[in-house]
Amino acid sequence: MARTDIARRVYNHTWKLDPIVRSLLDTDFYKLLMLQMIRGLYPDVQVTFSLVNRNKGVRLAEEIDVGELKEQLDHARTLRFSKKEMIWLAGNTFYGRKQIFQPDFLQWLANFQLPEYELQQKDGQLELHFHGSWMEATMWEIPALAIINELRSRAAMRHLGPFALDVLYARAKAKVWSKVERLRKYPDLRISDFGTRRRHSFLWQRWCVEALKEGIGSSFTGTSNVLLAMDTDLEALGTNAHELPMVLAALTNNDEELKASPYRVLQDWQRYYGGNLLIVLPDTFGTESFLRDAPAWVADWTGFRPDSAPPIPGGERIISFWKEHGKDPHEKLLIFSDGLDVETIEETYNHFKGRVRMSFGWGTNLTNDFEDCAPKEIKSLKAISMVCKVSEVNGRPAVKLSDNPEKATGTPDALQHYLDIFGNENRVSKVLSV
């Protein structure tokens, strides 16, 4: 019997495109939760999402082929949710709740298509914008990032022969597994995969998810990637993101409304979701001001996700907030998700152990850590800090202050205005490795 499947070989020779994103479910779960709310409450808001490469030293438009990028983005626009995917979304239980997606939302989603994009090159960088209604443009964030990151990986490895690739992936697998072995020392640790957007590639993320499933068992609580959750029978995880407070803030008409907007977001959210989905993301305009001005009911929510403060002081600050409001931290949940790797997970876990419930959303250092894996160093194989953020809302600038000024986005004037309103307390710069 022939060892080589001739038809497949010829197909491989002649194919034009190896699609990076092959399903609209290949996105983060919180996008779908947010989408349902956005469509329900803000169907008319017009936004722009824009690519931001925080590593200016990396000249993205020179690293990857812009023609290939267009092909991949165009391919993503051809995707629709398949029948199987729609049935799964309707029938699956998410966060313990059945039918979390309402029938009229699903009906609309069945015809969803990613909107057009605007792509240019400038000074070696990519200018990539997604204009349109919020409920359409928001869905570009994850596929756009995943496409650009995987194109970077492919370009970085283009010159490698089969043997070098074999060594590279062998080492990367050995590396992930050594992390898994470190983490399984802590049987009550709870970790999930949050690594879709900056993954090395789709297949590699799948391998990493399988490694966690195999290696840490019930400590692995699930993945933010909806497609992988469906395909590997894992929980789809994630709640909400900075775009909600950013857009709602931009929609306000005076300083009082602006100051109140972060809590307005939570009220909106609570109209749609409950229980473990009641996770506060406090850092959009600085955690300190958020907690200082928070209404008492904010302490009733299940947990907080401190996403840009250093994890230990950030977590301590939230525990203090709960205690000030007479809440027992043992019943509360902290979700850490910012720049985690084994060391920070171990350190944070050991620090808070027994005092609060914890969960770790592990991203880039799970799904894109290839340091020292290539037979000869390839600098462009290193993940970069690239985001795709809402930049404009109904013609106004969108702003994020963050607890880490390096992560701030917005026009200078708007940034200053938000700083005047929310203050600059306890914001600490942390280098953005990824």
Added chain:
Amino acid sequence: MARTDIARRVYNHTWKLDPIVRSLLDTDFYKLLMLQMIRGLYPDVQVTFSLVNRNKGVRLAEEIDVGELKEQLDHARTLRFSKKEMIWLAGNTFYGRKQIFQPDFLQWLANFQLPEYELQQKDGQLELHFHGSWMEATMWEIPALAIINELRSRAAMRHLGPFALDVLYARAKAKVWSKVERLRKYPDLRISDFGTRRRHSFLWQRWCVEALKEGIGSSFTGTSNVLLAMDTDLEALGTNAHELPMVLAALTNNDEELKASPYRVLQDWQRYYGGNLLIVLPDTFGTESFLRDAPAWVADWTGFRPDSAPPIPGGERIISFWKEHGKDPHEKLLIFSDGLDVETIEETYNHFKGRVRMSFGWGTNLTNDFEDCAPKEIKSLKAISMVCKVSEVNGRPAVKLSDNPEKATGTPDALQHYLDIFGNENRVSKVLSV
């Protein structure tokens, strides 16, 4: 297009045997060189080769399925040299010499078949003997060892799922590659693969050979495995083994002949081969007595392969021998081949650098080092010290004293007799890890 080749899948489901040895060229090159001489000079000698498991703690007959072993041995007996293989043996240049194999030898070889075997179980061990003419039985040594070692590997990994296997081989590849990276710091190092007999598996040996070819380039001088040499366009390497002095010693009729037999071997060899093939293997009955009683012409040979003495004192002893005979060690070659790994190679290389030509024949720790590779430790994945040695010659016991008493073989009476003749000087016990 279907991703799964249905026919192949069904074939995989239903196959009865995955042959370990698939070619008579899947053996060590020195076997063929010795075979030509044995057939030319000793066609009537009758011998027995016997399996010796030096790790008695490992109960071989319980680790592997004896029925499977029979199937593999039977399969090896169905093999003949193929036309392509015969043409390559006739047409290839070995050690810089064309037509090293004479036409009448090749004509005989074309019909070669491995002789019958005798297999029993006793106390958890295998009793495996190959009786017959020397020129037939000798050819079992390498395939028999390779088969048993690969059956051990398969048994050790039988309970692993696809993911654990993936991690295991990823780690093993990463491990080999880290050794390659250490060794390529020494650009004038010369290393060859001597790892056929104790390899983890045929495919793994091929991977290791490809890794050395890719990683250390011209420092990789070739492989002892004839099939791999042919398939990967590498030099086939190796000269002669202990069986020559062992058999010739057993054939002697008095003490004087016995004492002279190690030099008689060299004279026989020289009738067939020259140049870089003139490598002395001095340790069969102890290097000290060999050198002490050696005729002056032994110092004219190209090199020595000290195979059981510790490499540094062993090499020094041979350099002294050359100097005593007025030879310049810079023009001589030392081939190290006993229990090498990166550390011993580095240490020995640094010790002798600039004083003598050196070459390293790297065996078990190249092709069967899976320590710490399995997700959960598998003790039976560790290579064992198993050999297949000539045990009887025309009804008399065959003896090996070795520089390392742990490697001695023979009946107690015969061993004592040989010790009386050759002495026991400078023999040093060294634990046989593999």
